[in-house]
Amino acid sequence: MATVELLFSALPEHVRTARLVAAAVARRAGVDEAVLDEVRLAVGEACSRAVGLHVSQGISSPVRVVLTEDEKKFSIEVADDAPHATPVAMATTGSAVGTPAGTAPVADDAGGDSEDDMGLAVISGLVDDVEVSAGEAGGLIRMSWPTIPASVTP
């Protein structure tokens, strides 16, 4: 069962709230303080991407964020309802997404696909355990971080 589940209308102003909630739950779950900045950034990128997809495709349903605390890891899932014409499934191992020389696709301020790619590049550069999938029913970004046990008995 999810530790915390968050649904928010696909509006840019709510992304900050999602970041704050995710960081607070991650801290409680025992994610290393040094990594919380990365959690905050990664969940922000995933939510910004989902909001962008909902807005550009006129989807009125909310963006869903599921935060789950397990014994050894803390997981975040960000789901959108945007149908993707070509199903995409990829697992990344910490390198920039779809870029030959490790350089992110240069986004410009017109937004659109390049900015979307830049968001994914940031996520994959930050998070070691990340999985991005998309199909006709929508897309999902799964990320996880190891947790430190709350108490260590000698």
Add this chain to the structure above:
Amino acid sequence: MDLSLSTETVGDRTVVRVGGEIDVYTAPKLREQLVELVNDGNYHLVVDMEGVDFLDSTGLGVLVGGLKRVRAHEGSLRLVCNQERILKIFRITGLTKVFPIHTSVEDAVQATD
């Protein structure tokens, strides 16, 4: 925290001091500011990021857009940043190769390369 913006002219450079969070919600304000400066003929910009608490890819996109605009006028866009967590985002996206990043506004204002 919201985004704060202020500008100051130093010689032929325009320094834009940015504070707070640059994300999908606030980035449009920064974009407007940069577009306005370029439209008003300010082609050598220094963006001081020392007061920035959070930066995401939307913010990076706006900075890249600003760079493209000033370059169209043979201008420059330099960044001032010493914060490791912000610099990390430029590194993982490869943008440290795109933007000159300085440790102080004085340094950025005097740079000519």
